[in-house]
Amino acid sequence: MRRLSGWKASSNGKARPGRVRVAVLSLLVGVVAACSSPPPETATGQELYSELCSSCHGAGLEGKAGPPLGPGSESATLPDSYIATTVTHGIGTMPSFKNLSGDQINKLVDFIRDVQAGQ
Numbered sequence: 001m002r003r004l005s006g007w008k009a010s011s012n013g014k015a016r017p018g019r020v021r022v023a024v025l026s027l028l029v030g031v032v033a034a035c036s037s038p039p040p041e042t043a044t045g046q047e048l049y050s051e052l053c054s055s056c057h058g059a060g061l062e063g064k065a066g067p068p069l070g071p072g073s074e075s076a077t078l079p080d081s082y083i084a085t086t087v088t089h090g091i092g093t094m095p096s097f098k099n100l101s102g103d104q105i106n107k108l109v110d111f112i113r114d115v116q117a118g119q
């Protein structure tokens with residue numbers, strides 16, 4: 001009985017570090033993949049928004065960690081160039097999205113404008 005529980009404990013002790021290593025590795029692979037592969041040129045503004053922005057600005061642009069971008073928000077009163085520059089260069093704790101093409105930024109701005117206009 002005593003021996004059995006001793007064996008069990010050491011076996012658990014060995015298994016744990018391995019599992020942590022695998023978890024850290026897959027996290028790293030995920031982060032590298034997210035940073036190095038730009039979204040496809042064919043992605044729509046809505047797809048780009050839900051992929052890159054919705055986690056912070058909300059699925060419906062209602063705001064979360066980031067400010068709201070929808071109807072009645074400050075962004076609705078700001079020019080397209082302000083939104084484009086904010087996305088390209090980031091602002092405060094918002095990251096920059098330098099890997100987006102001008103066309104993708106335009107699609108994002110168009111999508112945000114459509115939602116602001118209630119479409």
Ligand code: HEC
Nearest residue numbers: 052053056065066067074075083086087091092093094097
């Ligand atoms: C990691 C969270 C995060 C992500 C992802 C993110 N943002 Fe932001 N965004 C913020 C925060 C926080 C602010 C406010 C920063 C400040 O003013 O200091 C902000 C500000 C903005 C502003 C300016 C709003 C205003 O009223 O001045 C715009 C426009 C904007 N984000 C658009 C986007 C778009 C479009 C995307 C996707 C390409 C995006 N954000 C992705 C967190 C994020």
